[in-house]
Amino acid sequence: MITKAKLTVSKKVLGIFTVLFSLQSALATAQNEKAKITRYEVKEQYLEKFQKAISEYVQKSLSNESNIMSEAYFEQNNKTVIWLFERWTSKTALDKNNSKSVKELAQTALVKPEEIIYVKDLEPLNKEQWRRTSKKEDNQLTIMLFVDAKAGTEKNFMEVYHTAMPQFRSEPGVVTYQLSQLENDKTQFVTFEKFRSNDAFQYHLNFPPIQPVIDYLNTSIKKQPFQDGIHNLIEFAPLTRE
Template identity: 70%
Template structure:
């Protein structure tokens, strides 16, 4: 082998090693939406639930939860966060993941939608695994925000200021803002409240006003309330 070939081979090894190291350190945050045929809902929910429980047993999993929409139980949402890409890809090769893929071929109304996101001011594993109490009636809200181009940084600044206040509310279990990986003008919030009363308090909490002002003036398709999703958890359903 010539000197030039040796240098090229060494460079390839270094690149491959660097890529593997990067994948092993880069966290994964993903939302997957499935629209399931009514007759297949129970089997599909069971497969998703089994996958969630398996995920939670992995030391590299940060959170894994599944919901259906209150207004349309055909729509199922799977939320996942992993410490690194390697662990995520490993579980995707598990039989439980393959079962979901197999069911999806015949059970879905349309192909699943995958949304990769970056969490802004991310929560720790311990914070994600906080739960409401058994006697409480947890309310989970997801809001998609389609921001006008050029206003993204303003929105992030507003939320950066408000986030500590939101997370300190006694009725808040979880509060996370995330930005789409492939479209920086799109965001999603994931909010868990201990009850509807806690949610109503949040809507009238003074620090929320700048956020509401933004949502009423700087999104592409008002009103922002049209993008709110009320979610009902079916896995893992852990409670204090």
């Protein structure tokens, strides 16, 4: 005979297993995702044409169900340097959706071959989170920071960021914040930080939880000053706003 108490316990156990299964499924999905950063250095006479080709590719990618995020930027201090950020549900999806027009144009439009960087996100975001946008009235500021950690300190760096990340993402001026590790070198990392304004960025720099990160950057990376690895980026695709 099944009592109410036993039935209640059974429902709780079932609920726990359901949550665990959901977490395992989400983790498996995140592990299969493929993230890619591509750097292009474009000849000035091809810049407008190349930006247009990249913009068309970004728009097409975003309409694909397998795409998680796709965004393109140029360097604030050098418009000829373009960065393309992509995340797909799998490597197969990424490889399948490469842009033929961009690839063909790159053969003549680039100063040198593109640089491809595959990364693993250490604090995964879902598709909805990646596609959050700034508001129309915002003056978005996007920062990318490459970190080359001293061997043996990379675990400490990840732990520091793991503790701070939820607090960073809860800041009112933060749109996106991510830490990734380069696949081909476990001592190299890249952060991708999107703020609603320069004021929001300045708030972040003075936000107490950032201090352990700053302390690490000032003591445990291979080359100082760490600011040399900072890139200020200007978005040109998809450039959507709330």
